Amino acid sequence: MKIAIGNDHAGVDLKQYIMQNFKEHEFINVGTDSVESCDYPDYIHPVAKAVQERRVDLGIAICGTGIGASIVANKHKGIRAALCTNEFMATMARRHNDANVLVLGARVIGMDLAIHIIEAFVKSEFEGGRHQRRLEKIEKIEKNERLL
Numbered sequence: 001m002k003i004a005i006g007n008d009h010a011g012v013d014l015k016q017y018i019m020q021n022f023k024e025h026e027f028i029n030v031g032t033d034s035v036e037s038c039d040y041p042d043y044i045h046p047v048a049k050a051v052q053e054r055r056v057d058l059g060i061a062i063c064g065t066g067i068g069a070s071i072v073a074n075k076h077k078g079i080r081a082a083l084c085t086n087e088f089m090a091t092m093a094r095r096h097n098d099a100n101v102l103v104l105g106a107r108v109i110g111m112d113l114a115i116h117i118i119e120a121f122v123k124s125e126f127e128g129g130r131h132q133r134r135l136e137k138i139e140k141i142e143k144n145e146r147l148l
């Protein structure tokens with residue numbers, strides 16, 4: 001799988017650990033590799049763009065809490081970014097929400113849990129059906145259309 005991965009200074013170590021642990025995936029690293037303080041929008045925006053433009057299959061966005069990265073990624077049309085702190089959330093984010101960006105909080109979860117979360121996210125598939133209808137409503141919100 002081709003994955004865009006981006007992070008601010010808080011996510012450098014976790015990003016490197018992830019890339020070392022998944023040799024089967026091709027990572028496009030758009031994050032910083034420096035621990036100097038920086039601004040997460042600069043490094044999360046390229047993740048969302050890569051997913052939006054279908055240059056990659058999925059995105060992984062990392063900041064300290066995952067909150068800033070979630071806010072930035074979800075500003076992009078067509079991006080469904082899910083901040084996950086356990087495997088269940090990662091599985092459901094794919095099955096029910098068709099999430100296309102996984103968000104991780106490097107200061108919230110341990111590195112090995114992050115690996116399990118990514119495994120769950122990557123292997124799970126969107127179930128469609130009633131969930132598709134809900135995604136269509138999200139698209140309507142993006143287009144400023146009426147829901148009901």
Ligand code: RB5
Pocket residue numbers: 008010040063064065066067068069
């Ligand atoms: C950086 O200190 C921190 O604010 C950032 O990584 C993130 O947690 C923001 O939501």
